[in-house]
Amino acid sequence: MENTLSIEARRFKKIREEQRHTQQSFADILGVGATTADIERGKTKLSGKVVMELFKQFDINPLWLFGQSYQKILSSSGGDVSPKVVTLDREENETIALVNQKAAAGYPHNIQDVEWYETLPAFNIPLPQYRNATYRGFQVEGDSMLPSIRPNEWVLGRSVPSIAEASDSKIYIVVLNDSVLVKKLQKVQDAPHKVRLISLNTEYLPIEVEVKNIQELWQVNSKLTFGIEEPSESLLLRELRQSMEDLKGQINNLNT
Structure with a gap:
């Protein structure tokens, strides 16, 4: 039926x-x-x-x-940074398209090209956190988001319809006219037409961009990582030392 x-x-x-x-x-x-x-x-x-x-x-x-466009959202209020194309499977369910580093270089220029999106791998995650919203995955290039996000890891972002709905100090995938960046976003109070993009790696300086130059915005809420490393010896020693201190505190409380 x-x-x-x-x-x-x-x-x-x-x-x-x-x-x-x-x-x-x-x-x-x-x-x-x-x-x-x-x-x-x-x-x-x-x-x-x-x-x-x-x-x-x-x-x-x-x-x-009516099935004549892949663009679901068409904002009437301006400042629209919602997805320009939504990827679907054969049952018309939304999928999570994956944009690797090479594809990310061409993403801003193919942002409304439906055929280009069909070349990207896509999948579904059957978890409640990924329902009732559009998600997209991007592979991270460079070390500007260390230590939280390492080079070559994948971040999954939830679409944001407008800059007004973006939250300060959250991490976003920011699609500009000529590049795709993963940064912490901060609104500029005295310049509402701009936002500040901040790297977690303090070796990189913040940059300010015009809101009008942001094509899409995706709030990062999870990541895919590979090759999980064992904790370093120094970290293990710190954890052991903290456990000993906690144990001493418990013993002292029993003696008082």
Whole structure:
């Protein structure tokens, strides 16, 4: 039954579920009667009013809704840094595209090229942390984010729709017009049109960029690492020393 439905009916239902609305509550905010059940079953076609409300309230691209575009979000408020292309599997579920170091060099210039995205590997993570949002993976180049992120590790980022929704001191994948950077982001209080990008490695100086030059923004929430190293001897000694101090404290408390 699901496969016989029109693409707009399936995507309409997907939007409702992502927004965590019931059929009744979604109908209320869209002004379409008592329930959206008939729309989701394909019995009632999407009206222009509903399409307008989806764009107005959730920035849903009408072309994406009807299967004519891969760009789901089309912000009407400016400062849009949401994904320009969303990758999908055959069942129309979003996938996590992986952008290695070589691909990252061309990413800013192919950011709206649907065919280019199809050359990238993609996968799904069946965990609740990766639901109801768009994610993308990027391979880190260089040592500017040491010690937290090492060269060649992969970071997974959750899409951010606008700079206004970005949080200070969080780590982001920042897609500029000519490069892709992984940095801690800080808003510039006296210059709202700029943000400061900070490396964790103190050998690198912060840089300021114009908000208008940011094409996409992804908040890093996890990473993929390989070749996990054993703790160094000095670290083990510190841990052992701390354990001994804790034990001494416990003994002293028993004697008092």
